[in-house]
Each structure stands twice: as C-alpha cells, then as structure tokens.
Amino acid sequence: MRIRDPRAFRALAHPLRLDLVELLSVAGPTTAAECARRLGSSQASCSFHLRQLAKYGFVEETRTDDPDQRKRFWRLVETDQAWEARDHPAAARELDRVVVEREATRVLDALADPAGEHADAWRSPLLSGLTVPMSPGELDSVWRRIHDLLEPYAERMRGRAEVPGDAAWIRLFLAATPLADDAESSPTDAEGQG
Incomplete structure (x- = not known):
C-alpha cells in the first residue's frame, strides 16, 4: 500500500494504531476485544482505532468461521505500507518519528532482556x-x-x-x-x- 494522503499519514502516526497493524499482520483476522487483551489496552480504544484505520483503508471488517456472528473481525488490507514524503513532508516526518521511536523502544527493550x-x-x-x-x-x-x-x-x-x-x-x-x-x-x- 502506497500512502500519499496526509490524513492517512496522521491516522497511522499513533503508537496504538501501529501496534494494531502489526498485530493483525501477525495474528490475522482479530476482534477488537482480542486486540485489547493482547495489547494491554481497552476494547473501546482498540475498536475506535480500528475504525480510524479502516477509514483510511489500512484495515477492514471481514467474515470468519467463528460461530458467533455478532463478533466483528478486522483484517489488514495489505501487509506492506510505504509512504511518500515528497508532497506532504511535515505529515510524513511525524509518521517517521513515531515509527522510529517505536522501533528504538523495541530494540532497547530487547537489549534490556537478553534472556x-x-x-x-x-x-x-x-x-x-x-x-x-x-x-x-x-x-x-x-x-x-x-x-x-x-x-x-x-x-x-x-x-x-x-x-x-x-x-x-x-x-x-x-x-x-x-x-x-x-x-x-x-x-x-x-x-x-x-
């Protein structure tokens, strides 16, 4: 997915939304309740952020084989996201900053727990x-x-x-x-x- 809309940059530049995108890429179709449990967040917060991600085409609702048809499952639309900074450099820089901070934290956490x-x-x-x-x-x-x-x-x-x-x-x-x-x-x- 090639992101060019500055509103989509801003939609993705949120740590929980990036966590949700990553979780859906690993876990496959998942409910907001399961996302909340796995990410240590609330169901309401995950549901809100999933809807925001859906608004810009990052995720979508999907059907599963789950017998409980009341459950809403979300899936990632594409596993690859890339953004172009040329037309909207300020929005792209903010997304870059959030991504780099998130990745740096992940590396530092791994260094802190070598076992x-x-x-x-x-x-x-x-x-x-x-x-x-x-x-x-x-x-x-x-x-x-x-x-x-x-x-x-x-x-x-x-x-x-x-x-x-x-x-x-x-x-x-x-x-x-x-x-x-x-x-x-x-x-x-x-x-x-x-």
Missing part, C-alpha cells in the same frame, strides 16, 4: 551498521535488492509459503540516514585509502 523468549536460539537484537558513500540512485538500488531478498519471507505472512517449525516472528527495521554535511571528510577524500 528473552528466544534467547537460546537467537542473538537478540541483531545489531549492525555500516557507513559508506552512496548516491541516491545507489541507495534506491540497494533498497530494492533488500526488498527482493526479503520477499520470500513476506510470502509466508500472506500464507503463500511454508513456515519452518522453528520459525519465530522477527521484526526487521532498516534505516539509511545521510551523515551531517559537516562530516570531517567527504566520500571522495576516502578514495584510495586502505
């Missing part, structure tokens, strides 16, 4: 960084290659590929940020060193 649920099988969190000179076109190419590399795993979320028995839900968060212009040396100064 977490999957500690014996996983080194959590996996942290890595690399500083390299790149053009905007090269960065775009790298991002497309990473997306292609991860696509088979995304197919598992969509129910189109088998999931290994020892799989766990893993959150990958990728960021590429340019260094400040006043860095001590330019990328061309580094050429030929080594």
Whole structure:
C-alpha cells in the first residue's frame, strides 16, 4: 500500500494504531476485544482505532468461521505500507518519528532482556551498521535488492509459503540516514585509502 494522503499519514502516526497493524499482520483476522487483551489496552480504544484505520483503508471488517456472528473481525488490507514524503513532508516526518521511536523502544527493550523468549536460539537484537558513500540512485538500488531478498519471507505472512517449525516472528527495521554535511571528510577524500 502506497500512502500519499496526509490524513492517512496522521491516522497511522499513533503508537496504538501501529501496534494494531502489526498485530493483525501477525495474528490475522482479530476482534477488537482480542486486540485489547493482547495489547494491554481497552476494547473501546482498540475498536475506535480500528475504525480510524479502516477509514483510511489500512484495515477492514471481514467474515470468519467463528460461530458467533455478532463478533466483528478486522483484517489488514495489505501487509506492506510505504509512504511518500515528497508532497506532504511535515505529515510524513511525524509518521517517521513515531515509527522510529517505536522501533528504538523495541530494540532497547530487547537489549534490556537478553534472556528473552528466544534467547537460546537467537542473538537478540541483531545489531549492525555500516557507513559508506552512496548516491541516491545507489541507495534506491540497494533498497530494492533488500526488498527482493526479503520477499520470500513476506510470502509466508500472506500464507503463500511454508513456515519452518522453528520459525519465530522477527521484526526487521532498516534505516539509511545521510551523515551531517559537516562530516570531517567527504566520500571522495576516502578514495584510495586502505
């Protein structure tokens, strides 16, 4: 889903709404009551935020095999969301800020609990960084290659590929940020060193 409407940016830029989107991507169709139980929130709050997400096309009501037809189940419309900052930079920056704060909290929480649920099988969190000179076109190419590399795993979320028995839900968060212009040396100064 490519988000271009600034109202949709603002609708998504809420921590509980991001939690709901993530929960629906992992759990599949879920009621507001179940969302509230799993997220430690109230049913009324989850119901309100689900309706807001539905207003902008992120989630929708769906039918399930549940015998209690009074229950309202919600599902994620698309597992991928991306937004374009060009036309509405202020709204996109706010959404970016909320997402980055949320991801940073998740990483810090994992660092604080090294003996977490999957500690014996996983080194959590996996942290890595690399500083390299790149053009905007090269960065775009790298991002497309990473997306292609991860696509088979995304197919598992969509129910189109088998999931290994020892799989766990893993959150990958990728960021590429340019260094400040006043860095001590330019990328061309580094050429030929080594």
